[in-house]
Amino acid sequence: MKPDLRFDFVADMQKSTLTVRREFAAKRQLVWDCYTKCELLDQWYAPKPLTTKTKSFDFNEGGHWHFAMIDPNGTHYWSRTDYETITPIDGYTGYDGFTDETGVINPNLPRSHIAMTFTDQGAHTLTETVVSYNSPEDLQTVIDMGMEEGMASTLERLDELLVKLTA
Amino acid sequence: MDKYNEPLDTIFHALADPTRRAVVQCLVKGPAPVKELAAPYNMALPSFMKHISVLEQAGLIASQKQGRVRTCTFNPDKLAAAEQWFEQQRAIWASRFDNLDNLLTTLQGETDET
Numbered sequence: 001m002k003p004d005l006r007f008d009f010v011a012d013m014q015k016s017t018l019t020v021r022r023e024f025a026a027k028r029q030l031v032w033d034c035y036t037k038c039e040l041l042d043q044w045y046a047p048k049p050l051t052t053k054t055k056s057f058d059f060n061e062g063g064h065w066h067f068a069m070i071d072p073n074g075t076h077y078w079s080r081t082d083y084e085t086i087t088p089i090d091g092y093t094g095y096d097g098f099t100d101e102t103g104v105i106n107p108n109l110p111r112s113h114i115a116m117t118f119t120d121q122g123a124h125t126l127t128e129t130v131v132s133y134n135s136p137e138d139l140q141t142v143i144d145m146g147m148e149e150g151m152a153s154t155l156e157r158l159d160e161l162l163v164k165l166t167a
Numbered sequence: 168m169d170k171y172n173e174p175l176d177t178i179f180h181a182l183a184d185p186t187r188r189a190v191v192q193c194l195v196k197g198p199a200p201v202k203e204l205a206a207p208y209n210m211a212l213p214s215f216m217k218h219i220s221v222l223e224q225a226g227l228i229a230s231q232k233q234g235r236v237r238t239c240t241f242n243p244d245k246l247a248a249a250e251q252w253f254e255q256q257r258a259i260w261a262s263r264f265d266n267l268d269n270l271l272t273t274l275q276g277e278t279d280e281t
Binding site for chain 1: 177178179180182183248249252253256257258259260261262263264265266267268269270271272274275
């Protein structure tokens with residue numbers, strides 16, 4: 001990351017939301033394109049060392065993006081983003097959910113609501129992503145799932161976490 | 168929304184209260200008897216026990232009675248899982264945005280050349 005670009009990551013436990021803000025050194029139209037065209041999404045969306053592969057894409061209200069994030073062993077993690085409202089090039093809202101390869105949403109896992117906004121910041125662009133879960137129980141389910149996947153426990157930043165939970 | 172219907176079984180509900188957060192912070196240092204935990208608060212014991220019970224239901228603490236003394240211990244697993252998840256989410260977003268920085272640089276390079 002370029003050191004002068006803003007990056008905020010805020011968890012609000014009482015509202016079960018994550019708010020992520022990030023500045024990019026590019027015009028809003030270009031950043032918007034990177035979020036809303038699958039040939040561009042495929043080039044950045046999965047965190048390293050995973051890669052992104054689109055199975056189907058329809059960026060329209062009521063449409064969805066069905067894609068996989070693929071780890072170096074070739075394991076596919078399927079998801080889909082359903083688009084709810086779209087206001088080019090200011091923002092969009094939708095739902096993120098886990099699916100199988102055919103795109104069927106896993107009913108046992110909570111979906112999160114996402115609200116994306118894009119604003120001019122001089123020659124740069126500021127994006128804000130608000131990820132909300134329906135309830136603290138939904139968020140707990142997602143966390144417990146992560147725990148089952150064998151994450152090691154640490155308590156190094158417990159005090160920081162307690163401060164975060166208070167926010 | 169649904170504020171009054173929420174079951175009391177999540178760590179988030181348990182930690183939404185300042186008294187309960189303080190109790191957890193205290194127990195992180197080591198087990199303590201309920202009486203000692205309650206001492207700083209101007210609160211009737213039954214009210215304090217309700218807080219202890221919420222923390223127990225959330226799996227954040229456990230308590231055991233020996234003779235007339237009930238001792239509470241901190242259970243780190245639940246909170247550690249939440250912490251790990253947030254750290255993991257942060258790392259995912261940070262890595263994803265780094266990729267996007269690189270892509271934007273490439274795309275702007277292409278535009279400049281044409």
